[in-house]
Amino acid sequence: MKKSIFIIALVSIHFLCPSQNVTIKGIAKTYEYKEIGVWISNDYISNTQKQLTYSNIDSVGNFLLEFNSKEIQYITLKIDKHISSLYVEPNATYEVMVMPPDSTTYQNPNLEHDVKLSIKLKSKTEINSLTMDYDKRFDDFLTVDYKAFVSRVPQPKIDSFKTAMHGYYSTVKNNYFNAYIIYTIAALEEKTKASEKKLFASYLSGKPILYDNPEYMNFFNAFFKQKLNNFSLSKLGSPLIFQIDDRGSYIGAMEVLKRDVFLQNDTLRELVLLKGLYESYYDGTFKRTSVVPVIQQIVSESKIEEHIRIAQNILNSFSKLKAGSVAPFFxxxxxxxxxxxxxxxxxxxxxxxxxxxxxxxxxxxxxxxxxxxxxxxxxxxxxxxxxxxxxxxxxxxxxxxxxxxxxxxxxxxxxxxxxxxxxxxxxxxxxxxxxxxxxxxxxxxxxxxxxxxxxxxxxxxxxxxxxxxxxxxx
Structure with a gap:
């Protein structure tokens, strides 16, 4: 996940008490008196977001944000339509500076725009320091071995890079960062049209689903893009149209999807079904009037807490803030x-x-x-x-x-x-x-x-x- 971040300094890391409180102390010149909020992804299927906290920037550009986090999270700071991102770890304090918007890129005030964020890093093993160091090596690799990608024979180069990175960071005991390396490389392989069977065996089969990891979910979404649509057009998957459009059956859809070689795992299959239903609501693969009841069945019948949350987020995204939908209570x-x-x-x-x-x-x-x-x-x-x-x-x-x-x-x-x-x-x-x-x-x-x-x-x-x-x- 590439970020517009500058390194200011490296000093010894400082942890707070075991309350798992995250503190962000910041400066945001040119944004005085505006509100700044902390947002995270609600899930990476519906791509809805939720706000953790907010504060007001004072008259000289200072702000303070505090919230709780039990694990490493990728957060977004928002000031109006200006956004910048960083990773946060439990029990940590961050000192940041939100840069003014770049007039060369800030053209449409109605769209969100990235602005650069400067972080005072506190250790070479801090997650932002690690990801920025790896991102530089990743970018250098793409630049040096550009010819291999153009000639469509990049896999040996990717394999060599993968081995080199695992060796270089072998002493880093950070599961989140390890997944960051694995799935940025997986996404690169997917873009080079590597074998689906190889990708599935290497990165999905028998692996835990990392629902809140943006790099994992970026790869997952790319690998299973239009899966329901493509499978329903095959002879093996053609009954899927009947199960969703005519019967509106979650159980029936799950049974048909089980015929796919990549969807033998019940949990993975249900997540792919959710993703496909969300896609089809907008692309017309299945009838909208049938898609919603199937997602509602997942909310009521799924045994997986994350899937219930995602299904509910999807339903909310369909009906939220539209004429005829229920207004949020206050x-x-x-x-x-x-x-x-x-x-x-x-x-x-x-x-x-x-x-x-x-x-x-x-x-x-x-x-x-x-x-x-x-x-x-x-x-x-x-x-x-x-x-x-x-x-x-x-x-x-x-x-x-x-x-x-x-x-x-x-x-x-x-x-x-x-x-x-x-x-x-x-x-x-x-x-x-x-x-x-x-x-x-x-x-x-x-x-x-x-x-x-x-x-x-x-x-x-x-x-x-x-x-x-x-x-x-x-």
């Missing part, structure tokens, strides 16, 4: 400390949710429009502003300064989880939810946009509605 305090839940506020009304913070200029400008909207639609629309400021005190101060803002204000005390659930990447953010708790618009129109028209459609007498959000005259 229960948050108001300025007085009284809690209000989504179930409570949506009981008899539509809910217009606004995420903001008091330092967001556009948030404050948009908020000026809400009083007139509330005056017109307040009987049928519940307005809820959710403060994402650092403390509830900021919400109290905001309310004191704006006494005319008389709708419901809540404070997000979920340490970033609610923003994650609503996939909020920037503020302000708007959502429209119906009395059944389902999204009507994701995202919703802004107060000064077309939301007036949407509210009109929702609240006018039945029989006159021409479709929520349609821009027709009335």
């Amino acid at each position: 229960e948050l305090p108001d300025k007085a400390g009284l809690t209000h839940s989504l179930d409570e506020v949506r009981a008899k009304k539509y809910v217009y949710v606004i995420f903001y913070d008091a330092t967001c200029t556009s948030c404050l400008e948009q908020m000026k429009v809400i009083p007139s909207l509330k005056k017109t639609y307040g009987e049928r629309i519940q307005f809820v502003s959710i403060s994402t400021d650092k403390t509830n005190a900021e919400l109290k101060n905001f309310s004191l300064k704006n006494p005319k803002y008389d709708w419901l204000f809540l404070y997000d005390n979920t340490n970033g989880q609610l923003k994650n659930n609503y996939e909020i990447r920037s503020l302000p953010a708007y959502f429209l939810i119906n009395p059944d708790g389902k999204f009507i618009q994701v995202p919703a129109e802004s107060p000064d946009g077309d939301i007036d028209r949407v509210f009109y459609d929702l609240t006018k007498p039945k029989g006159q509605i021409h479709g929520v959000g349609d821009k027709k005259n009335h």
Whole structure:
């Protein structure tokens, strides 16, 4: 996993107490006052992510992040659309510097961009030091032996490199790093069209599945890419279409896949089925209406905890934040400390949710429009502003300064989880939810946009509605 990281210095390693707490002390000049979050992969099949923690960068660019980790993890630091990555080990402290964005590569502000990360390394055996040292040797190998790859006879060179690397790092007793070497080389072999039987025997057969190791899963995903689609087109695998599209049967699909020579292991076969179902939801190999029930069966019938988690993540990715899907639940305090839940506020009304913070200029400008909207639609629309400021005190101060803002204000005390659930990447953010708790618009129109028209459609007498959000005259 290549990273944009610089080495600053090598000093003796320092460990914290046995709480397995990870601390990241950082500097992020040019990002002052922004939020920085720590994200990890939820799984490498659905490619969903989850946030571990977040903090605010102060006025001089300093930040502090703390979270727990039981094992080595590959994490991503996110500041708006700027991302950088590193490995973290339990009980370790890291000193990092997030570099400013490179204007030559930062062209589209709506897409995530890698920014360089400088780490003060503390030992030559620290995982970031090891992976960077190996990455350099790997890159040098590709450069020196480029001709072998062009001539399509790279395997002897790869075998020699593999032997050399295992010998060079033979004294390193780090299972994660050993897997890093093994599966970066495996991925290289897969790209050179090495024999499938050889690859399977060397890297998958009888080997543990490393669900949370990005290098292993990168190889796994490449090796089994379009496996279900290709197998269903063969004579041996043709019954797979019947089992999934017609019967919607998880057990039936598993039985058909067992005919494949690479899928004799029950655990591996089920993971390949999950991957294939996720692919087919988007590529049309099987009917979407059949794919979802089969994945739901895996959630309820699988004996493998990791597969249940992956299956649930896949299902969430299908339905999350779409019109008609259930809005994530929240229960948050108001300025007085009284809690209000989504179930409570949506009981008899539509809910217009606004995420903001008091330092967001556009948030404050948009908020000026809400009083007139509330005056017109307040009987049928519940307005809820959710403060994402650092403390509830900021919400109290905001309310004191704006006494005319008389709708419901809540404070997000979920340490970033609610923003994650609503996939909020920037503020302000708007959502429209119906009395059944389902999204009507994701995202919703802004107060000064077309939301007036949407509210009109929702609240006018039945029989006159021409479709929520349609821009027709009335």
